[in-house]
Amino acid sequence: MTAFALPMASNDGGFIPPTISDTHLPDILPWMAEYGTGLGKQMVMIILSVVLITWFFMAAIRNPKLVPGKVQFFAEGFYSFARNTVGRDIMGEKNFRPWVPLLFSVFLFVLLNNLFGAVPFLQLPSFSHAGSAYAIALIIYFTWIAVGVQKHGIRFFKLAVVPSGVPGWILPLLVPLEIISNFIVRPLTHSLRLMATMLAGHMIVVLAASGARFLMTEQDNLLLQGTGVAVIIGFVAMYGLELLIMVLQAFVFTLLTAIYIQGSLEADAH
Amino acid sequence: MITAEVILAASEGANPLLPNPWEILVTAVAFAVLLFVVKKFIAPTFEKSYTDRVEAIEGGIEKAEEAQAEANALLEQYKAQLLDARTEANSIRESARAEGAQILADLKEKAAEESARITAQAQVQIESERVAAVNSLRNEVGTLATQLAGKIVGEALNDDARSNRVVERFLTDLENQANAGVSK
Numbered sequence A: 001m002t003a004f005a006l007p008m009a010s011n012d013g014g015f016i017p018p019t020i021s022d023t024h025l026p027d028i029l030p031w032m033a034e035y036g037t038g039l040g041k042q043m044v045m046i047i048l049s050v051v052l053i054t055w056f057f058m059a060a061i062r063n064p065k066l067v068p069g070k071v072q073f074f075a076e077g078f079y080s081f082a083r084n085t086v087g088r089d090i091m092g093e094k095n096f097r098p099w100v101p102l103l104f105s106v107f108l109f110v111l112l113n114n115l116f117g118a119v120p121f122l123q124l125p126s127f128s129h130a131g132s133a134y135a136i137a138l139i140i141y142f143t144w145i146a147v148g149v150q151k152h153g154i155r156f157f158k159l160a161v162v163p164s165g166v167p168g169w170i171l172p173l174l175v176p177l178e179i180i181s182n183f184i185v186r187p188l189t190h191s192l193r194l195m196a197t198m199l200a201g202h203m204i205v206v207l208a209a210s211g212a213r214f215l216m217t218e219q220d221n222l223l224l225q226g227t228g229v230a231v232i233i234g235f236v237a238m239y240g241l242e243l244l245i246m247v248l249q250a251f252v253f254t255l256l257t258a259i260y261i262q263g264s265l266e267a268d269a270h
Numbered sequence B: 001m002i003t004a005e006v007i008l009a010a011s012e013g014a015n016p017l018l019p020n021p022w023e024i025l026v027t028a029v030a031f032a033v034l035l036f037v038v039k040k041f042i043a044p045t046f047e048k049s050y051t052d053r054v055e056a057i058e059g060g061i062e063k064a065e066e067a068q069a070e071a072n073a074l075l076e077q078y079k080a081q082l083l084d085a086r087t088e089a090n091s092i093r094e095s096a097r098a099e100g101a102q103i104l105a106d107l108k109e110k111a112a113e114e115s116a117r118i119t120a121q122a123q124v125q126i127e128s129e130r131v132a133a134v135n136s137l138r139n140e141v142g143t144l145a146t147q148l149a150g151k152i153v154g155e156a157l158n159d160d161a162r163s164n165r166v167v168e169r170f171l172t173d174l175e176n177q178a179n180a181g182v183s184k
Helices: A002-009 A041-060 A070-095 A097-118 A130-152 A155-161 A168-218 A222-265 B004-011 B021-157 B160-183
Strands: none
Touching (some): A041 A070, A041 A097, A041 B021, A070 A222, A097 A168, A097 A222, A097 B021, A130 A155, A130 A222, A130 B021, A155 A168, A155 A222, A168 A222, B021 B160
């Protein structure tokens, strides 16, 4: 909406590209309040995602059968992906069981919120807003630190930052690097990787929409208006790529969650 | 509905790295709720249907293995029975053959005995008939010869004693001639 309004706001004939702020819609509650002061569309979508996931899976498992029906089979596909492909393969037969609910929740939560970006009218990947990405990455950050401390005690921090089998003289160089890499860079990359890919995808959608609108409605030249159609055709290809990235990033985020927790559980093994 | 202020505020270009604290809160709470529901209801149900299915499949395999073992046992049994039957048939055939041979030999022996007996009997009969014939011939020939000779030479030969001697001598000569003829 804002994206469409922008060129009109300063209509001096030139195209004004959309900015990051265009992903920050006015809040819903209170209605049209400035972004960040109340309940926004992004928050509604986060809540919607939890409702949808809960509703779908509760319906799918209401009457579990030995030979699953279509819906149960579909639901089990997600579960066994999180359980076997991510959990068991990364964490190993011994450790993975208690972590399956977390991995399943993370995967479904991120996946559905990403896919919101591909649904018309919703059309906003929730994790293109840094706050959500920080929140979920922080939950996982605290989780793997807590797991490490619970399993290895305070020695976990030493295990995490002092690599074994390294000559002593190199440690002064290596330990600060490990601290930065594990405790500072890791949660940042974990959250920003998700946020940046989703934001970039969303900006492409916004750019294509505003660009096509600008070309088709603001230009008098028929040839230039025709290029607007070309923009839409190109956008469809980008949309397909975005879908792939949305699924891929949900997978990567879950995979990294499993790897971090596995690293804490087996901190003394390397 | 879009006011100039909103657009101005937006067009300043917000920093995408600065989070909206409300969004952090909402995301964290929503995720916690989701995790709770998954942990409490969804995951256990899936795990249960997993184990149920594994059990069902393993039970099925076990049952199939049992049936297979049973079938194998039956097959072995049948094979053994077949072998027994074959052996028995063979032995029956062998004994039948032996018995047949025995019966044949017995019959042959009996037939030989019978034929020997019949031959012996026939010889005895022939011998006795020959003796009887010889005796009756001797009597008849003697009588006839005597009568004949009497008729030729008259009553001279009525003396029995003498005529008998003559006849005996004649017959002995005759026999000797016949024997000589046979032996010649």
